[in-house]
Amino acid sequence: MPDLEHPRLIISNFLSFDECKELEFIHKSCSTVGYRPNVFSTTLSHLIATNSSHLIMPFIPIRERLKDKLEEFFGCEYELFTEFTGLISWTKGSSIGWHSDDNRPYLKQRDYAAVCYLNSYGADFSGGLFHFQEGEPTSIMPMAGDVVMYTADHRNIHSVDEIIDGERLTLTLWFSRDGSHDEDAKLISLLSQNLLHDKMAVPSLPLPASCNMYWFSGEQGSSQQLGFNICWARLQILGYDIYLSQDDDCDSDVSEFLIKPVQLVRGSEMLEQEFVNILHVLQVVHFYLWKASTLQTREATIDKKITKLSELQRQKINGLNSVVLSDPGLVARVFSRISEESVSICFDWKGIVAAINAWEDYTSTLIKQIHLQLPYWKSHQSMYNVQVGE
The missing domain is CATH 2.60.120.620 (q2cbj1_9rhob like domain)
Structure with missing residues (x-):
């Protein structure tokens, strides 16, 4: 008892x-x-x-x-x-x-x-x-x-x-x-x-909820304050950037970016695979972190094209980041530690492509x-x- x-x-x-x-x-x-x-x-x-x-x-x-x-x-x-x-x-x-x-x-x-x-x-x-x-x-x-x-x-x-x-x-x-x-x-x-x-x-x-549900500011106040979108922030602290597939003006409202097709960027390289929105790519990346050790990548070939970023594309990414991550210092303070396991995973585009397929199988099963x-x-x-x- x-x-x-x-x-x-x-x-x-x-x-x-x-x-x-x-x-x-x-x-x-x-x-x-x-x-x-x-x-x-x-x-x-x-x-x-x-x-x-x-x-x-x-x-x-x-x-x-x-x-x-x-x-x-x-x-x-x-x-x-x-x-x-x-x-x-x-x-x-x-x-x-x-x-x-x-x-x-x-x-x-x-x-x-x-x-x-x-x-x-x-x-x-x-x-x-x-x-x-x-x-x-x-x-x-x-x-x-x-x-x-x-x-x-x-x-x-x-x-x-x-x-x-x-x-x-x-x-x-x-x-x-x-x-x-x-x-x-x-x-x-x-x-x-x-x-x-x-x-x-x-x-x-996945379909994103309203923009304010993902906007983090130090004082939890208005979306006009300095802060960041937590979807973009979680990807950036893991070393990824997001490229908007459509030619949009980065002065647009942040809520519009949540539902736009995006592509995944790592360093100077971009995967041509188009994801339906930021939540879609976020799920795939975190699925990769979870399942990286079990994904069959040794003999895998990449059926998606990897391209080098142009200077114009890099400028567009930087412009987007200035909107969705308007306080980079706050991102660093809030997400001040990445787990040792996440850091230890050796990035490989083959792994990401394998994760896309495995995520689809996992989702279909559920x-x-x-x-x-x-x-x-x-x-x-x-x-x-x-x-x-x-």
Whole structure:
């Protein structure tokens, strides 16, 4: 039985290495500006709204395992509903003071929380230690795969130290006994609306949300302030540039750039492959980072042409960057550390081309799965891992 004074549970290696990396891929290629300064978030409803509904599939078995373990430990089997599921990352300067998760009136429905760490203190970020105000353990050092579960009330008041460097990434779930706050019913309704036509034959391509959801400024203010678009920033810190395939004026509104076809640039070279928009190329690049070690590239040939940038094309890229990355210094401060694994991956155009094909296969598989499982979810008004026969 849990400690009734401070009921909490810490489990090491609850998630596998590959589960952590898959969720990291989803977050870094789909996230938006979060609910507080220097925080980024990816919710399941956002994935559905941006035509990436299939990317909710990796969450489903993890949510089930977390809910089952939490109900077992706290003795509340079959009583809980998942109220919120989201990926949240904290970058330099973000922190949380002492609080309980239900200390705001509009969050009173939250009864339990589960926080899964997707990367590790020391290796991926500095700072960001988790502390409980009372009870044991008093402090938790986040390590990839570990999970902490606790009651979302005054018995588990907690805080998070300021992030000094890097990006601290978590999968966070809240649970409620109040069925009116069940996340599943809302998500199933959204899925039903967004999957009316059959997309099983071709991969589903992402569609960006509104521009302000991707615009980061130091004060989280108006889009007119200095700042950067996080999609472009995540690519630039990895050593990539983006070339607009269409001959557009870089004085255009940033929102227009989100939906324009683009090409990927590395140094002085450009891949002729055209991506439908910035989110499309961002997903492929982060898929490459996730799967680089398993991609079959040794005997591969590049079926896409690589061209040298002209001076005019370089000027056009620089002009675009001055708009979407209007404060390069802020980019460097926020994304102040690239993981050692990302740096150690030896760039190869063959790898990128192989990643494009592998990403399409991965996406197609998830699309088939969600189309097969959605009828069961609609019937039970619950999202669970359906064992569908071939």
